[in-house]
Amino acid sequence: MKTVVALLFCVLVLGGGLLAWQDGRMAGVPALGQDPAEQALRKRARELLEALQFKDFAQAASFARADSSQPAESAAAQRLVQRAFGLQPERLNMRNPRVTRVTLDSSRLRGRTYVRFTQEELNREGRAREREKALEAVFYWRRAELAAPWLLRLDVTSR
Incomplete structure (x- = not known):
């Protein structure tokens, strides 16, 4: 036994x-x-999620820039968060982020990453269940050539 x-x-x-x-x-x-x-691409998406989770918007905005020597505009990342998740960035608490799937087109120059996480709205009265919801989002990526780094397109689909 x-x-x-x-x-x-x-x-x-x-x-x-x-x-x-x-x-x-x-x-x-x-x-x-x-x-x-x-x-x-999976690694790049994980790094982006980590930057968003810890509210490092300058780092998150750098994922959309080819030239990393120039300072990134964190306002672009904050607008992305507000548009994608319907919350002001300072009110978003992202927990348990994970990349669930990665798809590439036939040219291997465009890609999508599917992510899941728990979103909590901070500074809101009410029960914890009302402030939290599970979200799925799709981030779109592109690169100029196969050897180039993946760059984030500033449009996200979330539900």
Whole structure:
């Protein structure tokens, strides 16, 4: 009986690890069969989500600029947040962000990242359930050539 339980435990742990690996949640470990362009775009999207989560709007705005030597305009990222999520940036608390899917076009020059997170509206009265909602968003990306970095287009679809 102990060996059956131990075997079942090992199978569950290995299966969970494989699932996390395939989903891209294990940072630095590429998923099986994942295109390097998809990996690069997934990483870029994770960095963008982290910048938005910690309200680093200057860093978030830099994802839309090809020339990183110029200072980014954080107002553009703040407008993006307000348009996409319907909240003023200072009232947005983004929790548990994750990239769920990445798609590329046939030229590998345009891409979309699908993300999910929990949005909490800060400074609002009411129950926690009324202030929180699960959101899905699609970020659109482009690059000039295959060797160029991915740049964020400033339009987002969210629901």
